[in-house]
Amino acid sequence: MIQLLLVEDNEMNRDMLTRRLERKGFDIVAAGDGEQALAMIEESMPDLVLMDMNLPIKNGWATCQELRKNPRTEKLPVIALTAHAMAEDKQKALDAGCDDYTTKPIDFPLLIQKIENLLSKKTELGV
Amino acid sequence: MFTPPRLTLRLRLSISIIAIVALFTLTNITYQVSSENRNLRLDNLQNAVASQLGIVSIRQLLENQQKQILVLDALKNSEGENLTRQENDKGLEGLISLQAEIMRLEPFVFSETAESYNSLIENYKSLNQDWRQFYVGYNERRTPTIKKVEKKFNTTMKLLSEFESIEIVATEQQTLNLQRTVRFTDRITLAIYLFTIALTVSLGYLLIRYTNRSLNELNKGTVRIGGGDLKYHIPVNNDDEIGDLTIAFNQMSDKLSNAMAQVQQSKEKADQANRSKTNFLANMSHELRTPLNAIIGYSEMIIEDYREENSLDEAQAVEDLQRILSSGRHLLQLINDVLDLAKIESGNMTVFNETFDSVDIIEELLTTMAPIAKKSGNVIVLEKSNHIPKLYNDAVKFRQLLLNLLSNACKFTEKGKITILASYNEKNNHAVFHVSDTGIGMTPSQIELVFKAFVQADSSTSKKYGGTGLGLAICKQFVELMQGSMDVTSAEGKGTTFTVLLPTKAVSQVKKDAIPSENQQELSLDITHSTSVNNDDENNANSLGRVLVIDDDQAARQLLLRHLEKEGYRAIEADNAKDGIKIANEQQPDLILLDLMMPNIDGWTALSVLKESDNTRHIPVILQSMLDEKTLGLDLGAAEFLPKPVDRQRMATTLRHLNPQERRGVALLISPESDARDLLLEELADEAWQCMTAITCTQAEERMQQKSVDIIFIGLGIETETVIDILAMLSAQQKSGVPITPIYIVSETPLSKEQSRRLDLPADQIIFSISLKKNNRQTLY
Numbered sequence: 067m068i069q070l071l072l073v074e075d076n077e078m079n080r081d082m083l084t085r086r087l088e089r090k091g092f093d094i095v096a097a098g099d100g101e102q103a104l105a106m107i108e109e110s111m112p113d114l115v116l117m118d119m120n121l122p123i124k125n126g127w128a129t130c131q132e133l134r135k136n137p138r139t140e141k142l143p144v145i146a147l148t149a150h151a152m153a154e155d156k157q158k159a160l161d162a163g164c165d166d167y168t169t170k171p172i173d174f175p176l177l178i179q180k181i182e183n184l185l186s187k188k189t190e191l192g193v
Numbered sequence: 194m195f196t197p198p199r200l201t202l203r204l205r206l207s208i209s210i211i212a213i214v215a216l217f218t219l220t221n222i223t224y225q226v227s228s229e230n231r232n233l234r235l236d237n238l239q240n241a242v243a244s245q246l247g248i249v250s251i252r253q254l255l256e257n258q259q260k261q262i263l264v265l266d267a268l269k270n271s272e273g274e275n276l277t278r279q280e281n282d283k284g285l286e287g288l289i290s291l292q293a294e295i296m297r298l299e300p301f302v303f304s305e306t307a308e309s310y311n312s313l314i315e316n317y318k319s320l321n322q323d324w325r326q327f328y329v330g331y332n333e334r335r336t337p338t339i340k341k342v343e344k345k346f347n348t349t350m351k352l353l354s355e356f357e358s359i360e361i362v363a364t365e366q367q368t369l370n371l372q373r374t375v376r377f378t379d380r381i382t383l384a385i386y387l388f389t390i391a392l393t394v395s396l397g398y399l400l401i402r403y404t405n406r407s408l409n410e411l412n413k414g415t416v417r418i419g420g421g422d423l424k425y426h427i428p429v430n431n432d433d434e435i436g437d438l439t440i441a442f443n444q445m446s447d448k449l450s451n452a453m454a455q456v457q458q459s460k461e462k463a464d465q466a467n468r469s470k471t472n473f474l475a476n477m478s479h480e481l482r483t484p485l486n487a488i489i490g491y492s493e494m495i496i497e498d499y500r501e502e503n504s505l506d507e508a509q510a511v512e513d514l515q516r517i518l519s520s521g522r523h524l525l526q527l528i529n530d531v532l533d534l535a536k537i538e539s540g541n542m543t544v545f546n547e548t549f550d551s552v553d554i555i556e557e558l559l560t561t562m563a564p565i566a567k568k569s570g571n572v573i574v575l576e577k578s579n580h581i582p583k584l585y586n587d588a589v590k591f592r593q594l595l596l597n598l599l600s601n602a603c604k605f606t607e608k609g610k611i612t613i614l615a616s617y618n619e620k621n622n623h624a625v626f627h628v629s630d631t632g633i634g635m636t637p638s639q640i641e642l643v644f645k646a647f648v649q650a651d652s653s654t655s656k657k658y659g660g661t662g663l664g665l666a667i668c669k670q671f672v673e674l675m676q677g678s679m680d681v682t683s684a685e686g687k688g689t690t691f692t693v694l695l696p697t698k699a700v701s702q703v704k705k706d707a708i709p710s711e712n713q714q715e716l717s718l719d720i721t722h723s724t725s726v727n728n729d730d731e732n733n734a735n736s737l738g739r740v741l742v743i744d745d746d747q748a749a750r751q752l753l754l755r756h757l758e759k760e761g762y763r764a765i766e767a768d769n770a771k772d773g774i775k776i777a778n779e780q781q782p783d784l785i786l787l788d789l790m791m792p793n794i795d796g797w798t799a800l801s802v803l804k805e806s807d808n809t810r811h812i813p814v815i816l817q818s819m820l821d822e823k824t825l826g827l828d829l830g831a832a833e834f835l836p837k838p839v840d841r842q843r844m845a846t847t848l849r850h851l852n853p854q855e856r857r858g859v860a861l862l863i864s865p866e867s868d869a870r871d872l873l874l875e876e877l878a879d880e881a882w883q884c885m886t887a888i889t890c891t892q893a894e895e896r897m898q899q900k901s902v903d904i905i906f907i908g909l910g911i912e913t914e915t916v917i918d919i920l921a922m923l924s925a926q927q928k929s930g931v932p933i934t935p936i937y938i939v940s941e942t943p944l945s946k947e948q949s950r951r952l953d954l955p956a957d958q959i960i961f962s963i964s965l966k967k968n969n970r971q972t973l974y
Binding site: 085 | 364475478480482483485486487488489491492493513516520598843
């Protein structure tokens with residue numbers, strides 16, 4: 067089963083996304099902030115990370131940069147989820163090392179497509 | 194103290210010209226002097242020549258005379274012949290002319306020759322005397338001795354020669370002197386002439402050079418300033434016209450530079466404002482998207498559940514719907530707050546000052562806040578330090594302000610104490626309100642940002658504690674609008690205290706241009722209201738009219754009553770349709786506000802009863818409902834429809850529109866009872882006419898005596914004879930001074946030629962009931 071790590075501090079949004087993704091057949095683990103996410107990745111490697119950018123303790127950008135620095139998690143696919151909708155916000159997320167970016171409110175089918183794209187790319191690369 | 198005059202360009206030019214003219218004059222004078230000397234020299238020469246000629250002729254005459262005397266002497270001695278009288282006279286004449294000749298030399302005598310001349314004259318006189326004696330005494334032979342005469346003659350000749358030589362020397366000397374003077378004056382003239390030329394040239398050169406240099410400096414400076422170097426100052430070298438020009442130029446560039454700086458500054462400000470607007474929009478977008486995410490996500494999920502799984506877990510769905518609802522509410526709050534802020538920023542937020550008791554409002558708020566405080570285990574306490582006078586300020590804003598502060602305190606405090614300390618500062622006439630909590634507090638950097646829009650201490654705070662992050666920004670703006678001030682002190686982990694200072698009496702300041710006309714109307718209505726509050730019940734003259742409110746819901750009724758009173762109406766209430774109809778019949782209100790959803794008799798039934806009765810048909814009915822029933826309502830005879838919940842502004846406009854006191858006028862309809870008549874009545878009432886009816890000519894006359902009528906409608910089945918009677922009655926009235934009233938004949942069919950002739954009416958006064966509703970409305974306006 068494909069495991070996704072959802073990093074999201076807003077309880078409502080976390081609950082909603084977890085349930086919707088679970089219905090699509092993903093195994094979801096959730097974290098509320100960047101530190102927690104890093105700890106969880108250390109423990110068990112997920113297949114993909116969905117990360118909100120405005121997080122307490124350690125924000126999404128910093129968390130993503132840290133993931134890219136670590137050889138173990140260097141290639142771990144990350145999709146940024148954020149309510150910041152400006153073009154430069156997207157660039158900021160990509161610069162921090164995110165593989166893709168989606169704006170809230172989330173277009174769910176598009177999110178699924180993005181997840182599948184990244185996962186298939188990962189299998190192609192044979193990681 | 195002597196101050197040297199300014200060496201202006203004009204002065205320089207003047208001095209140069211004066212100098213040149215003076216030198217020119219001097220040249221002229223010296224020339225004159227030299228030419229005079231020259232003339233003198235010429236005269237001298239002429240004199241010298243004349244005197245020489247004179248001397249020569251004198252010598253000749255002397256010698257001739259001597260010869261004659263010698264001859265006479267010889268003759269006297271030899272023949273002893275006497276002189277004839279003629280010869281004697283001739284001789285004496287010769288002596289006289291000789292004397293005259295000698296005397297003619299006198300003008301040529303100089304000081305040097307005067308002595309010689311004098312001795313010559315003296316000698317001659319003596320000689321002359323002898324010669325004379327010679328002639329006079331000749332015939333008596335008493336003549337002086339010839340020897341003596343000869344001796345005198347020789348002396349005279351010698352003296353003449355002497356005089357001649359001295360005269361020549363003196364003349365030469367004189368000439369030499371004159372020549373010297375002429376030479377000297379010539380030199381002076383030349384020198385002055387040359388000097389004048391030199392001076393003119395050098396002065397011209399200096400002036401040109403000096404002016405040129407100053408102008409060059411000025412030119413260079415202008416080019417530099419023109420090129421944008423506004424800081425450049427042209428050096429001021431001279432205290433003259435060009436110097437003045439330079440100073441003026443420098444001042445101009447200074448002013449220009451200042452203006453540029455100001456423009457730059459305002460541009461920076463505008464840029465800053467633009468940036469913060471962009472930031473605000475970005476934040477706004479972010480804040481709106483977060484709750485929208487939940488709303489859309491949960492909604493989609495529920496739809497998925499329902500469609501795909503076909504197994505809706507009801508409990509789960511309700512829970513999700515609750516989340517959608519709460520997100521929606523959050524969104525609404527956010528939008529309201531943003532609108533409030535925008536309204537404040539654009540200057541459209543108006544302040545409605547009134548006198549209120551701040552403590553009353555706080556106590557009321559304590560009741561409202563109690564359940565919220567209880568939820569987080571907080572206690573709210575009100576402490577009053579002294580008597581607080583009533584405030585004259587915006588009560589609504591005061592309420593919102595304190596509500597915001599209290600809910601804020603509750604939000605960031607758990608199991609703590611929230612204190613409102615109200616006091617009055619007599620010195621500066623300010624009421625002071627402290628709202629303190631024992632909550633999480635803030636760090637100094639957080640305090641700095643606390644009044645900024647969209648900034649909460651930490652983005653995670655908003656997620657934990659909720660809120661839009663705009664509340665305190667709005668509070669701050671409110672306080673400023675209320676002419677007060679607001680401050681905050683806080684210690685992390687210990688709590689926060691917000692302090693609000695409000696003047697006990699706010700100065701009313703109506704910024705006319707900032708308030709749209711609608712608000713002004715609201716304002717003026719408020720004023721009429723506040724004046725009528727004092728006189729309240731007994732003074733109905735000020736009331737805009739009486740409005741009957743029929744609604745079973747007490748809260749809704751109370752709200753309407755408050756709105757109505759604020760707008761200046763007197764309200765009558767009924768909590769059910771039956772009572773409402775009864776009151777309408779008895780008290781004849783000007784307007785009726787009718788709720789459609791009521792138990793027992795509903796609004797629809799009440800409307801039809803009111804519209805069926807002659808007694809109440811004319812009263813405009815405004816329907817109210819949550820559902821949009823406008824079309825049906827208007828078809829059934831309602832004057833207007835207002836959706837619930839009531840929008841105060843819209844209600845005020847509707848009331849004003851329908852208020853009989855602002856009606857067009859009184860219409861008299863003379864017609865037998867019929868459906869068509871009722872339809873016309875309804876139509877007229879809708880168009881804000883107050884209607885009276887009459888069936889006969891007599892009745893019509895009575896009605897017109899009761900009330901002045903603005904328009905008359907006749908028709909719909911009235912006999913032509915009756916119509917003629919009425920017209921006769923009206924024309925009789927007009928003759929007796931009653932103003933002319935427009936008359937309309939209402940007929941279902943066009944009048945026959947015969948009828949028209951008999952009625953003698955212009956065709957445009959005839960309208961037809963068939964087309965009344967659609968086409969001919971405008972004739973009624």
